[in-house]
Amino acid sequence: MTHVVTEACIKCRYTDCVDVCPVDCFHAGPNFLVIDPEECIDCAVCVAECPAGAIYAEEDLPEGQELFIQLNAELSQQWEVISSNEGALPDADEWKEKTGKLALLER
Numbered sequence: 001m002t003h004v005v006t007e008a009c010i011k012c013r014y015t016d017c018v019d020v021c022p023v024d025c026f027h028a029g030p031n032f033l034v035i036d037p038e039e040c041i042d043c044a045v046c047v048a049e050c051p052a053g054a055i056y057a058e059e060d061l062p063e064g065q066e067l068f069i070q071l072n073a074e075l076s077q078q079w080e081v082i083s084s085n086e087g088a089l090p091d092a093d094e095w096k097e098k099t100g101k102l103a104l105l106e107r
Helices: 016-020 045-049 067-076
Strands: 003-005 026-028 033-035 055-057
Touching (some): 003 033, 003 067, 016 045, 033 067
16 A cells, blocks of 8 residues: 545645655655655655645545545656655645645646
């Protein structure tokens, strides 16, 4: 199994999770992070580090977030690896608690 970044990350892109990842499996897009399922070793250290609560084990995904399994796999092949904390997006705290952000995902 792998871990998955879900909708809560969109428009936030906190990168606290990146610093603790031992295998550099995170990839960064304009306003979202994804986890490469081929690189993730399922260590779970990133889960507690995410201020938005956006990372879940694949088997524990909240209802309605299942499509992010495929999105993480797809976008991790397109976006560059991120291996250190770059800070959150400027208005991340304003978006952190909002839902229904899928349409705002920038590829």
